[in-house]
Amino acid sequence: MQMPELVIVLSFAIGAAFGVAGLLSGFCLMSGLRDYWTKDDGRKLRSYAVALAVAIAGTQLIAGLGTVDIGKSLYLQPSFSAPLIFLGGLMFGLGMVLANGCASRALVLLGKGNLRSLLVVGLIAVAAQITLKGLFAPARLAFLQWTQVSPPHVSVPSLLGAAGLGEAVAQIAAVLIASGALLAFAFSDRSFRRAPGQIAAGVVIGLLVVAGWLTTGYFGADDFNPIPATSLSFVAPLADTLQYVMFSTGLTLSFGVALAVGVLAGSATTALLTGRFALEGFTSAPHMLRSTVGAVLMGSGGAMAYGCSVGQGLTGLSTLALPSFIAVAGIVGGAALGIRRFAPVAALATR
Template identity: 70%
Template sequence: MFALPVVVGFAIGAVFGVVGLLSGFCLMSSLRDWWAHDDGRKIRSYALAVAVAIVGTQFIAGAGIVEIAKSLYLQPSFSAPLIFVGGLLFGLGMVLSNGCASRALVLLGKGNLRSLVVIAIIGVTAQMTLKGLLAPMRLSILQWTQMTPGANSVPSLLGTLGLQDTTARIAATLIVGGALLVFALSHRELRRSPGQLVAGLLMGLLVVAGWLTTGWLGADEFDPIPVASLTFVSPAADTLQFIMLSTGMTLNFGIALVAGVFIGSLLTALLTGRFEFEGYTSARHTGRSMAGAALMGIGGAMAYGCSIGQGLTGVSTLALPSFVAAAGIFVGAAIAIRGLALRPAFAAQ
């Protein structure tokens, strides 16, 4: 009998897979369309998802339903340089691999065999960085650069100005969430794209559902589980290890989430006639994709998340390290997209 958080985690992943396949929800393609093709619909849909996630997450946290302070995003000590560099590497990697970790899972469901290579490499390199050969280097950098600031989130930062906790949370939610909502909904083309509007709304709600699953449904003082939501780098590593060593591991929310995304995308692809096997077109294409996957695995482990894990879920907590990670991802993506634009022959491979 599977635990309830595992079952619900699989269901959340399945919905993510369906929406991701039908809408093309992906930060990398959103930024590429926005910067290279002047099409802002997807990036505004992503912004809408972040806004919805922030409002929903702050509501359940303020109501005392879920203690998001127990999540890894709101640790009192953190290393901004490590997180930024990790985000930078992840941003570079997701462009080189033509999609982030979550997008690779979605595309794997529709028969993209390149994504199988990407997911496998992300899992291996993330595990290497978290617990393997690269872990001592990561921990050394963390020890040299970590700090314990007076505030680790936007609400706590506003609290240093004398605002009460509840007031600070509401103000932070209105400022950050409101700005993102204005950015998203002020775009006429997004308002005329119901599919992208629904995708942004649903993805934001899935983040809230993830918090409720681990922090409320899964709350058990005798057998506690980590308070978490949507993220894919560490779960990809856990899933790979579970496939190899399942007898020595316990099925958890993250592994179920990964499985759900794949199954949801696969069923959608089969039902809509989108399933088609795809592979690499050249040795250069293969090498670029593999290098990007390695950067995503290493960078995601350093940054404690990916474009979804930090850019969506982490930012929903309004944690300052998550904004640092997101900034790194954006900078890395900008460098890579600009670099490939200057080398069209290389980008086409």
């Protein structure tokens, strides 16, 4: 098996595992935040915290060992635009509340027959393409060039190193602080400690982030045919999947496309085997309108923020990149705004 083929197979397997875990556990940052803020139920949010803790520890371990060079990834580029990333995160966070789920959750639900998610997934892909390469791309690039900066440090370990700690010590300290705080938050709640399914989902999805880095940064490492090191993300991959479906004769399969197809396959297979598969549609025209606006905001916002609640919230933060913290702050801020304004309405159309 040639190396690119191995990457595609592993990418599909990672996506399928995410689809299974996502469907069985309801893993979703938006649902976790909404339940935590409106129902005093923090189990899903704490599961997300476990996933992030595992992703940070595992990613920093393979980076520290030199197995994967995450320094060349999208998240640790020397220049970035904080206003663009924050605004994109804000749009994505608001959009996932309006659509009642983030991009990854929509893809998982599509696998179980949720036709509302078909519209959401399709519009996320179209809006992302328009923002990345289409009509909105010149404005995005102009704003990027106007606001981008090149700070001396773009990650938490680098900042700690500048404070006088050695490189290895700074990396270990950053991991212990970040992962330790996340795990302490997660397991401080008795109801979460009694939810083995949510704990397992967090661990599995965190490990899938690490597996994604290994797939692209180790198994996909080839000086003659390099594959950019990356891991789980769903906005740009959905855009790439749409483009591949339309123009597959002139394109090649990528990690993101195989990942998205794997999530759909894993979710659909699990739904069929467990009797969860059921066709669902919109309940009203306003419901469809909210989902449409939310999907467009997620597609454009995710493109501007270089990732979604998984792409930046797990994969980006696993690198401890400062831009990822900015993006996640925007996502959480947008979600808070949306939940405060639209939570009663969204509750009428829960999935």
